[in-house]
Amino acid sequence: MKTEIHPEYAPVVFRDAGAGATFITRSTVKSDKTIEIDGTTYPVIDVELSSASHPFYTGKQKIVDTAGRVERFKRRAAKRQADEAAQAPTES
Incomplete structure (x- = not known):
């Protein structure tokens, strides 16, 4: 490793502003x-989110289907299948 080109790697405290962790x-x-x-x-860095306050890690995550995204996807998929079936050559 080259000397004097790497930043100093030292202990630091990350403090979650929301959770106080x-x-x-x-x-x-x-x-x-x-x-x-x-x-x-220690030097301290204040952060807005960490594993102590992020909804995914705390188990408070909510999955919201805004504006019926699943239903809209199903309608598009059904329409596409219908279009492909109509364009397929018919066998006689």
């Missing part, structure tokens, strides 16, 4: 804000 990990991200956890000071 904090995650200590390593990253090359820089921050002027700091937080003290267990007597150690």
Whole structure:
């Protein structure tokens, strides 16, 4: 590996603004804000979503069929099949 071309890889805290959860990990991200956890000071990055607040990970995800998308798809598929059947050569 070449020296002096890679960014510094150091411990960083990611703080979820919505859930209030904090995650200590390593990253090359820089921050002027700091937080003290267990007597150690870390740079902190505030994020809007994390696994603590994302609906997919929390089990609160809702699947919404807006404007009848499934029904619209079924109508298009049925129309296409009907069109293909009408265009198919008939055997005599």
